Amino acid sequence: MKTVSSLLDEEWHERYRNISRLNIRSSIYDVTDRCNLRCKGCFFFSSNEHKVAHEETDIKKWGTFIDKEMGRGVNLAILIGGEPTLCMDRLEAFYKRLPTFCATNGIIKVPRDRFPDLMVGISLWGDEEDEKTLRGRDTFSLSSKNYEGDPYAYYLYTITPKQIGKTERIIKKIQDVGLKVHMQLLSNDEGVDGFFWEPEELDAIRVEMDDLLDKFPDTVISSKHYHEIITTGKMLGRSFGWAECPSVTEPLDKRKPRPKRLINFIRWASDLQTMHRCCTSETRDCTTCKDGAAHMSWVMVNKRAHIRTTRDLQNWIEVYEMFAKLYKFIPW
Numbered sequence: 549m550k551t552v553s554s555l556l557d558e559e560w561h562e563r564y565r566n567i568s569r570l571n572i573r574s575s576i577y578d579v580t581d582r583c584n585l586r587c588k589g590c591f592f593f594s595s596n597e598h599k600v601a602h603e604e605t606d607i608k609k610w611g612t613f614i615d616k617e618m619g620r621g622v623n624l625a626i627l628i629g630g631e632p633t634l635c636m637d638r639l640e641a642f643y644k645r646l647p648t649f650c651a652t653n654g655i656i657k658v659p660r661d662r663f664p665d666l667m668v669g670i671s672l673w674g675d676e677e678d679e680k681t682l683r684g685r686d687t688f689s690l691s692s693k694n695y696e697g698d699p700y701a702y703y704l705y706t707i708t709p710k711q712i713g714k715t716e717r718i719i720k721k722i723q724d725v726g727l728k729v730h731m732q733l734l735s736n737d738e739g740v741d742g743f744f745w746e747p748e749e750l751d752a753i754r755v756e757m758d759d760l761l762d763k764f765p766d767t768v769i770s771s772k773h774y775h776e777i778i779t780t781g782k783m784l785g786r787s788f789g790w791a792e793c794p795s796v797t798e799p800l801d802k803r804k805p806r807p808k809r810l811i812n813f814i815r816w817a818s819d820l821q822t823m824h825r826c827c828t829s830e831t832r833d834c835t836t837c838k839d840g841a842a843h844m845s846w847v848m849v850n851k852r853a854h855i856r857t858t859r860d861l862q863n864w865i866e867v868y869e870m871f872a873k874l875y876k877f878i879p880w
């Protein structure tokens with residue numbers, strides 16, 4: 549029988565042991581229903597998730613709610629929205645209690661005197677032209693000033709089909725401001741013309757992402773197994789989609805058979821009572837979903853399937869390490 553020990557040498561085994569003890573239990577929180585941008589393709593606004601609940605404004609209720617979440621075992625709070633930095637008091641309520649990650653467009657700076665080591669993921673949707681088309685402004689010019697050299701911030705670069713052949717310039721820009729970058733793919737939830745992925749474009753961007761990782765290993769936080777999975781939607785011969793997705797809110801998950809999934813995962817709306825279906829858009833077609841975190845988690849919850857060959861298990865370790873770095877559980 550194949551075992552972890554039989555497949556790994558001492559160095560890889562040590563890496564395996566380092567991540568095995570982490571036991572990450574994440575959930576996602578809509579901090580607010582508002583944003584200072586309205587990007588075309590934003591999964592939150594395009595699926596009207598901002599209308600399903602009225603945000604809770606009593607900060608004491610946020611505190612009580614977070615305490616209850618910790619009581620159910622959550623040890624990583626992923627804050628999204630809307631734009632979480634519009635509500636610093638809610639951000640602080642999480643940050644003071646447990647490991648917290650804040651997804652932001654980077655326009656408003658998280659004050660480092662108040663949040664010295666809060667992990668911040670800054671969204672970036674391409675070059676200046678794409679950003680103006682999709683988001684109405686070039687956010688990089690602002691976010692890069694706000695976070696230049698910040699050891700607890702990185703860019704979450706959402707690659708669009710129009711970025712093929714142009715990604716290296718973006719990575720260099722990020723490297724030049726002293727930040728790291730993680731890549732994911734646009735799902736184009738609002739059907740913007742020219743931003744759908746064709747199969748040959750996915751092939752091309754996979755090659756490009758692999759090349760970026762080779763050329764910028766100190767800047768790009770990624771793994772080739774992740775690139776393969778996100779561009780092909782396949783893992784070890786299985787297809788990503790509703791039947792396999794690990795990031796479905798647990799109390800709403802009625803799938804049979806139930807796939808391997810994130811334990812106790814819930815995505816909460818900002819009223820602190822309503823639950824959303826999954827980590828991304830309520831209305832998104834799972835067959836075209838490119839959500840990076842869901843794909844990453846799909847690998848992570850399927851460890852057993854990767855105990856097949858040395859390379860498969862190493863791939864699993866690399867994806868898990870990538871996730872752990874992005875949420876500050878292990879150093880870059």
Ligand code: SF4
Pocket residue numbers: 583584585586587589590591592593629630631652653671
């Ligand atoms: S910045 Fe984020 S939350 Fe705001 S509109 Fe854009 S994608 Fe949506």
Ligand code: SF4
Pocket residue numbers: 789790793794795796825826827828829832833834835837838839842
């Ligand atoms: S839209 Fe994506 S993240 Fe949501 S359930 Fe479908 S596959 Fe999973």
